[in-house]
Amino acid sequence: MGLVVDFGNYILAAVVLAVLIRLVSGSRKPIKRNGERLKNPPNTLPLVGNGLKFLQSRWTLLGWFDQCQRQFGYETVALSVPTLPPGVLIHSPRNLEFVFKNEGLFTKGEFVKKRSWDLFGNGIINADGDLWKRQRKAGSVFLNTANLRVLTEVALPQYLAESVRDLQSSIGKGPVDLQHVFHEITTKLMAKMAYNMEMHADDDFSQSFDFASGATAERFQNPLWAITELFTGSKFRKSIAVVKDFGRRIVASAVHDRSRQKAGVESPGSPDDDDSKLDQISGTLIQSLLDAIGNEDTVADAALTYLSAGRDTTGQALTWTFYLLLQHPSAVSEIRREVQQLLAQQQPPQDDADPEHATPNPTLFTPLSVPYTMAVFHETLRLYPPIPFEIRQCQADTTLPDGTFLPRHAVLVWCLWAMHRSRLTWGADADAFRPERFLEKQQQHGGGEGDWGAGAKPRFVLGKSVSEFPVFYGGARACLGRKMAELIAAQVIPVMVWLFEFEPAFEGERVSKTSLTLPMEGGLPVRVRRRVGDVRSN
Numbered sequence: 001m002g003l004v005v006d007f008g009n010y011i012l013a014a015v016v017l018a019v020l021i022r023l024v025s026g027s028r029k030p031i032k033r034n035g036e037r038l039k040n041p042p043n044t045l046p047l048v049g050n051g052l053k054f055l056q057s058r059w060t061l062l063g064w065f066d067q068c069q070r071q072f073g074y075e076t077v078a079l080s081v082p083t084l085p086p087g088v089l090i091h092s093p094r095n096l097e098f099v100f101k102n103e104g105l106f107t108k109g110e111f112v113k114k115r116s117w118d119l120f121g122n123g124i125i126n127a128d129g130d131l132w133k134r135q136r137k138a139g140s141v142f143l144n145t146a147n148l149r150v151l152t153e154v155a156l157p158q159y160l161a162e163s164v165r166d167l168q169s170s171i172g173k174g175p176v177d178l179q180h181v182f183h184e185i186t187t188k189l190m191a192k193m194a195y196n197m198e199m200h201a202d203d204d205f206s207q208s209f210d211f212a213s214g215a216t217a218e219r220f221q222n223p224l225w226a227i228t229e230l231f232t233g234s235k236f237r238k239s240i241a242v243v244k245d246f247g248r249r250i251v252a253s254a255v256h257d258r259s260r261q262k263a264g265v266e267s268p269g270s271p272d273d274d275d276s277k278l279d280q281i282s283g284t285l286i287q288s289l290l291d292a293i294g295n296e297d298t299v300a301d302a303a304l305t306y307l308s309a310g311r312d313t314t315g316q317a318l319t320w321t322f323y324l325l326l327q328h329p330s331a332v333s334e335i336r337r338e339v340q341q342l343l344a345q346q347q348p349p350q351d352d353a354d355p356e357h358a359t360p361n362p363t364l365f366t367p368l369s370v371p372y373t374m375a376v377f378h379e380t381l382r383l384y385p386p387i388p389f390e391i392r393q394c395q396a397d398t399t400l401p402d403g404t405f406l407p408r409h410a411v412l413v414w415c416l417w418a419m420h421r422s423r424l425t426w427g428a429d430a431d432a433f434r435p436e437r438f439l440e441k442q443q444q445h446g447g448g449e450g451d452w453g454a455g456a457k458p459r460f461v462l463g464k465s466v467s468e469f470p471v472f473y474g475g476a477r478a479c480l481g482r483k484m485a486e487l488i489a490a491q492v493i494p495v496m497v498w499l500f501e502f503e504p505a506f507e508g509e510r511v512s513k514t515s516l517t518l519p520m521e522g523g524l525p526v527r528v529r530r531r532v533g534d535v536r537s538n
Contacts, residue, residue, distance in 0.1 A: 031078055031086050031410065034403040038078040041089065042069045049080030054221040057371055058375045058514040062223065062388055064302040065089070065415035079413060083223045085111065085393070087411035088190040088404060093425065095400045095415055096218045097467035099392060100475030109393025111411055115219040116516075119212050122298045123305025131293075135302050138288035139480045142306075143196060148279050151193060152487050154278045159188045160495060164359065169498060170528050175505035177523035180320040185492065186311040194249050196257055196283030208242035209308070211235065213516045216325060220391065221514075248299030249472060254286040255296075266490075274304070274349075281389050312517050313386035314485045318492055320384035320526050321377055324433050325524070326504050329434060331376055336498045336531075338372045360498060362491040370459035370490050375435035378462070381471045382420045383433065388520050390473075416470055425468050501529040 030037045043053050043064070053064055068077060069091045076095065079087035090096060099106045108116075113126045115512050120126050124135040170176045183201040191199035200206070215236040219225040229236065289299045293484045326333050338361065367374050406412065423430045426437070432436060439458040466474035470481045505525040513521035522528050 009104060022531060025160055031088055031404055033076060038076060038088065039072065040075050042071065044080065048082055050082045051103065051223055054081060057486040059511040062417045064420055065389065065418040068166055070420040076402055077399065081223050085409045085411050087413060090412060090414050091419060091422065092402060093465065093467040095402055098401050101142060103476045104522040105395055106392040106412060107395055107396055111393045112391055116216055119216045120305050123301040125305050131417040133291040138292045140308060141358045143283035143480055143484060145228060146189040147284055148484065148487060150277050150281050153363055155189055156488060156491055159185050160362055160492060162520060164499060167528050171530055175472055175525040176528055177525050178322050179319040179520050183315040186315040190307055191311040192282050194310065195287035195303065197250065197253055204242055206247040208239040212239040212243055214514045217514050217516045233262060243304060247304045250286060250303045251296045251300050254283060257283055258287065307490055310481055314488055316386050316488065316518050317381055317519050321493060322502065323524055324380055326502060328433055332497055334372050335376065335494060338370055339494045339498045342369055360495060362495050365491045365494045367486045367490045370494055371458045372435065373490060373493050375438035377493065378438050379433060379435040384518055385416040388417040397410035493520065499531060501531050502526040
């Protein structure tokens with residue numbers, strides 16, 4: 001539901017107030033490009049500008065951003081919302097590359113920080129300067145090669161196996177929410193490896209965080225959120241209290257672990273067994289944050305921010321991946337063919353084994369060994385980016401490469417949802433699900449032309465610059481968790497596709513609910529069946 005429907009009376013009052021503010025404050029100087037005023041996007045109204053459009057549901061707003069890029073191509077257009085600084089919407093990869101290369105000039109600014117402060121505080125999303133660098137370094141320590149090896153060899157196979165058993169027990173029963181399944185995997189991973197804690201996707205913290213994320217996102221769409229929250233913000237404030245309390249518990253647990261370590265208390269078991277390997281690296285992130293920052297309140301903010309980035313975006317990306325796979329059975333067949341070929345090469349079946357239905361060893365699946373799976377995952381990220389749009393604020397007067405002059409404090413927006421659908425960048429089939437756009441054929445000796453399974457070995461290639469495909473951001477703030485997300489996808493997708501048949505237990509299109517990320521409203525309910533049939537006949 002959009003804000004207009006949910007809070008109609010408050011919004012009406014807010015619009016009236018906004019118009020009065022605009023009339024009293026007078027007109028602002030328009031942003032210009034090469035001396036000419038920028039064009040206005042569709043549905044721009046006198047006085048309120050684009051304000052009413054931003055009050056609609058997130059899904060409707062994303063469609064409007066897409067309409068803008070279809071109408072204007074790479075052209076920069078004006079954004080106008082009462083009570084807010086002047087703004088622009090950019091679509092050009094050249095302009096976005098300029099933003100990435102000038103991170104100090106285009107920061108989150110007060111516009112973003114004021115709205116996200118209650119949830120993230122001094123976390124890396126809001127941090128600048130030295131505080132940002134220290135949190136970034138702590139994240140790099142957590143995501144080092146040794147830790148990622150434990151992720152792929154120990155932690156992920158363990159939690160993936162638990163989810164597989166849960167799905168097997170649900171066969172022949174009622175619908176299962178795949179979004180919850182994937183969120184449970186990523187929640188357990190981040191909780192154990194980053195914080196040495198136990199967490200689940202449906203605990204009080206997770207539910208409170210989800211609500212707080214949605215309410216925070218609404219602040220970016222409602223220019224008078226500070227007023228409307230006086231009447232509607234009770235649940236938000238309660239959710240924030242639960243989230244902040246959990247942040248303090250993360251820090252307290254880490255301090256306790258540190259005391260035990262100093263006292264020489266060691267975990268039982270051999271240092272070479274899997275549990276011990278996982279225990280040895282568990283809590284790496286929170287301990288690194290304590291070392292880098294010290295202040296426990298700031299450490300708690302940083303921990304909550306990394307938790308959201310590490311579990312929510314990957315779990316949601318997997319959900320949208322399987323939503324697309326439900327619609328494209330040919331892609332499911334290609335993934336199974338890829339798994340079958342890899343299993344034949346890596347683990348010849350025993351005489352009494354059933355290779356068509358045995359649970360494969362997930363450690364066989366890496367981003368390099370499953371290129372088609374990686375293409376499916378990145379095509380999903382293109383069509384359903386976990387962070388659908390970004391906002392920055394100019395810290396000084398500047399001019400974009402296309403000649404658009406931006407005054408200090410101007411707001412700059414780019415919508416990944418729309419840019420990833422640009423035909424100028426992605427071609428005439430930009431709206432289509434086509435994983436092959438991320439593949440190139442490596443012709444095998446003696447092979448001929450054909451599909452991906454005959455005579456040609458596909459290789460995953462991104463094929464686009466970070467400013468054309470900014471799903472992992474770019475520049476100094478490029479996503480630290482990209483490799484982790486790809487490693488998780490490389491195991492989860494093939495194992496699930498190989499073992500199970502999923503049938504939709506819903507009707508119509510799935511949409512995203514309002515959030516800082518892209519969670520699927522109502523989840524992804526499916527009926528689960530054990531896979532049957534010979535892959536080679538698909």
